[in-house]
Amino acid sequence: MEAPSIVWALDGTVAVVRLNRPDRLNALTAEMLDLWRATLGEAVAAGARAVLVTGEGRAFCAGADLAATAAAMAQRDLSDSLRDHYNPLTRAYAELPVPVVTAINGAAAGAGAAFALAGDIVVAARSSYLLLAFANIGLVPDAGATWLIGKAAGRAKLLEMALLGERLSAEDALAAGLVTRVVDDAALFDTALGLARKLAAMPTVAMGLIRKQVAVALTGSLDELLEVEADHQALAASTQDFREGVAAFLQKRAPVFTGH
Template identity: 60%
Template structure:
C-alpha cells in the first residue's frame, strides 16, 4: 500500500481528498482507511476551511477490499471496526470544518458511511448507494446504520439494509440521504463551488453548526437550547462575528478569515 491510494490537495482553503484505487473501484483497505483519516486531520492542521471528498475513476467506493482482507488471513471484523473504520467515522463526524462529498459513481458497503458522513452530499445522476452487507452475511458499519436511519428513517433504513438493493440518485435525494443530484459531467463543478462557498464562510461558526446539528439529532429541546447557548457564546467571541456585524452595518460583503 502506498500513499497514492489517497490523493490530497489544498488550494484556496479547500482540501480535496480523492480515493484513488480506480482499478478496484476505490475499495478500501485498513491502510487506506487510516490514510483517509490522516488526510482529514492534515486538512485541519494545514488550515483548510472546507473539505471536498470524492473518488477517482468510475466509482466513489465499492466498500471493503474483501480480496485483500482474505489475503491477510482470518480477521476479526469487530477488531477491524475498532481500529480502522470507527476512528475514520468519528474523525469525519467531529471535524471542525465542513465536508462536501461528491459521489461520482457507485458507493457500497463501508463506502456508504464515508460518503454520507459529509455535510452536503452531491450525487451524480448515474450513481447509486448499496448497503451490501446482508448479501455477504455482515451488518452495516462505518456509521452507515446511524447515518441512514437518522436521514431516511427506520422503514427506509431497514429496507436498504435487509434487502441489499441499489438505491439510485433521485431516490436517495427523495429519501433525504443526499442534498443534491446533478448530471454526471457537472458533479465536480457543483461540489467544488459548494466547497469554495463554505471555505469563504466563518469557519468556527460552521464547525459549531456541525456539532450542534449532530447533538440535536439525539437531544431534547431543552438540551438543544443549552447547546445553542454554549455555541453562541463561542461564536460571539470570534473575529468573524465582528467582521460579519461590521459588514452588515456598512452594507458590504464580509471578508471572513476563519478566526
C-alpha cells in the same frame, strides 16, 4: 512505487481529497482508512476551511476490499478491524472543525456509502447510486451507515436498504433525504467544488459549531440542545468573523470572513 490510496491538494482553502484506488473501485483497506483519517487532520492543519471528498475513476467507493478483508479475518476478529480502522475514520468525520462536501461519482457501496453520507453536503452524480450490500454477503451495516441512514431517511428506508441490499439511485436517494443535490455527471466536481469554496469562505468557527450542534440535535434532548446552543453562541460571538459579519451588515457590504 505504488501510488498512495488517498491523495489530496489544497484549492485555496478547500482540501480536495481523492480516494485513489480506481483499479479496485476505491475499495477500502485498513491502510487506506488510516491514511484517509490522517489526511483529514493534515488538511485542517494546513489551513483547509472546507474539505471535498470524491473518488478517482468510475466509483466513489465499492466498500471493503473483500480480498484484503478475507485475509484479515484469517488473522483476527473482524470487529477489531472496525474498531481500529473504520470507526476512527467515522469519528474523525464527526469531530472535524470544518464542513465536508462529498461528490459521489458512481457506486458508493457498503462502508463506502457510509463515508459518502458522512459529508455535510452530499452531491451525487445522476448515474451514481448507494448500496448497502452487507446482507448480500452475510454481514451487517457498519461504519455508521445504520445511524446515518436511519437519522436521515427513517426506519422504513433504512430497513429496505439494509435487508434487501438493492441499489438506491441518486434520484431516489435525494427523495429519501440522503443526499443534498443530484447533478449531471459532467457537472459533479465543479458543483461540489463550488459548494466547498462557498463553505470555506464562510465563518469557519461557526461552521464547526453548527456541525456539532446538529449532532446533538439528532441524539440529545431539547434541554441538552438549548444548553449547547447557548454555549456555542457565546463561542461564535467571540470571533473576529462575528464582528466582521455585523460590521458588513451595518455597512451594507459583503463580509470578508477569515476563519478566526
